[in-house]
Amino acid sequence: MIDDGGLGAAAALFKVLGSASRLQLLQLLSAEPRTVGALVSATGMSQPLVSQHLRTLRHAGIATVARAGRDAVYQLADHHIAHVIDDAVAHVLEETPSTTLQGAAS
Template sequence: MAAEAGLEATAALFKVLGSESRLILLRLLSNKPATVSELTGLSGMSQPLVSQHLKTLRQAGIITVSRIGREAEYQLADHHIAHVIDDAIAHVIEDSPEEKEQS
């Protein structure tokens, strides 16, 4: 039963990670904590879109928020997520047709 619960939670995690925009934001946050305005500038996304994605990531427990004065600064709740994303990217690159042609 515990393994099944773990699978459900893992599926929910991958569902949240299924957005390229959220992956971009998580990659940015893996470098350092950032505010919505910083993430908007770095990602090129609109402020409402960034805020919407941050809300989803926060509800999933992937990121946390700290208040610094009037600003809200977002950071990864757990840096394991950065490794999961990096491993997935490496896997996709290794299995890409271009990579296989170069081998």
């Protein structure tokens, strides 16, 4: 087996990040830990959908959960992921000459 230098794990990470809803949840968690209810209020998503996305993020090791009484409080497991998301958003918002030309050709 050839060592891929972490490319397989990076591809799996990008697969988990391939949802705008999960990216939105991660952006909110990068600001501060939040409960499911707070995430539902901030996003307008249903509670079951938020919980499903959080489960995916927990299984990927991107988010963690801790109990505070009856509430489950979620936070980022590692703030490096916030930088990855911020960089990706900044990249897609950049207007470059090649992007402009591609848009004009469509």
